Amino acid sequence: MLEKLYITEKILLNNLNSDFKRYLYAKIDFSSQMMAIVGARGVGKTTLLLQKLQELKKEAPRNHSLYFSFDLPFVATVDLFDFAGEFQKKGGRWLLLDEIHKYKNFSTHLKAIYDVYPQLKVLFTGSCATSILNAQADLSRRVVLHNLYGLSYREFLEIRTGQKLRSYKLEDILENSSSIVDELMTIFKPLEHWDDYLEKGYYPFSFNDQENFLGLLYNTINLTIEIDLVNLGLIKPESIEKLKKLLTIICQSDPFSINITKVASLSELSRNSIYNYLMHLHKGELLNIVHNNKKGLAKLAKPDKVYLNNTNQLFAMCNKHKIGTIRETFFANQVGNVYPITSSDKGDFIVDNRYTFEVGGKNKSFKQIKDMKDSYLVIDDDFTVNDKKIPLWLFGFLY
Structure with missing residues (x-):
């Protein structure tokens, strides 16, 4: 033996x-x-x-x-x-x-x-x-x-480019984003590999078979539900297809604020089972539940926003993706893998119980968070960095 x-x-x-x-x-x-x-x-x-x-x-x-x-x-x-x-x-x-x-x-x-x-x-x-x-x-x-989480954007770039890149603490990024961006832009073009990462960069096995990766990831998602969660007794076999339907609904939606009645109707799951199933999918790293900062993390607290765990899952699970969902999914995943993260009525996220972030495109303004202490704008396609405006990709350098 x-x-x-x-x-x-x-x-x-x-x-x-x-x-x-x-x-x-x-x-x-x-x-x-x-x-x-x-x-x-x-x-x-x-x-x-x-x-x-x-x-x-x-x-x-x-x-x-x-x-x-x-x-x-x-x-x-x-x-x-x-x-x-x-x-x-x-x-x-x-x-x-x-x-x-x-x-x-x-x-x-x-x-x-x-x-x-x-x-x-x-x-x-x-x-x-x-x-x-x-x-x-x-x-x-x-x-x-x-x-062990999937690849950060930093790790993906190290493998893709062969360049050694360091990680940064959140405080470093918030205090020195301009100088960090300037330094990194002398090493690589931050957006040259961005779309590839969002679609295929979170899982290391994508480097083995780029062409078939999304199909393989889709199979991996199904195995997590059909084998891992079922064998652990966390979900019933008869609920498998309904849970897959739930994932597809979330995939195709705007950043998904939970309405239990609506979700129960669309996914054909009972209201009583929705909360438990959402938590099991979260623990299985198929979903990322971001609770409202006012509600705490009690097991039965109503979750405020629900995303797929990472952006690669968005591309594997559905053909149409809303750009706002892609942005927020990336931020919630990369930041949430390192720091406590909650959603907020003002701004999109609160990180480490202190910092407020609003995530958007180049036309996003400070209007919603302008009077808030420790608040920042996170932009995916604008490099005019200032003390309060930070590129989205830089949050892929936290680990």
Whole structure:
């Protein structure tokens, strides 16, 4: 069994052709005993795991580390706790487990491994964040949880252009946007790759097959609903098509303010189930729910705005996209991946409970936010930067 797994991981390492490391790699404290990487399908969790494996193989003998995925048919019946014990007896120090949510009762096994084998480090991934979060009752005191999001615009540009680009904190962007933009424009043309990113740049696997990417992403969205959310018991199989219809409705709409009665009618879902389904789709990173800043984040609070999680999903899910929806989806995604974000009655978003942002095109004025402290205009196609007017693309440099 072990030898078979070593052969399999060697094949995977030989096919690993990505030298680019995601933003999260440098942030993980690999001295922790047990670590989890969670995120949507297709954001690069397996690649990150294999990059760590590659590093471990260079530093220590082969038998010190082992990677395998629960996608492999011959590991389906393995007793993970017993296997970990045998692996450690034979010199194992690192166990890297992919797609852990596909293993039945994984949290029980991981808890036991943590308690009984403290010298064994475990790094594992879960395709849907809800799968790990639901199990945290057992794991919360033991596992360090890391969220891996899709590519930021900065990361996409690094891969596309080969240029090394740094990230910025929000405060840096707000205080020094003019100088940052001037510096970056000496390195690349910010809008040269902009449309490509909005359509195909959030998921690393787009670089493998540009032509078929949107079809592959559409399949990935369906798998998240049909397999991940159904297997976790979060949605009923008979509701699958209705949820897909709900996603399409949101995709085709202006920035979508929730009207529960209208949504229930259009999606053919009951009012009572709408709230839970919206939250499950949000946790599965198919939706991005931005609550009104006056209502808080209570589970049953009426969400103010609902977007698809990222702009690539807009292009995969529907043929017609409203430019305002694309702008706000990008901002809510890139900023919301790093900072708390809410919607506001004045302005579009409040970030980090302090800064107000109005997002629009070149004709957007300061009228709606002119009397508000810490307020900014975010414009997608205008480079006349000033202290209160910031290009939309620059918010893709937060990670």
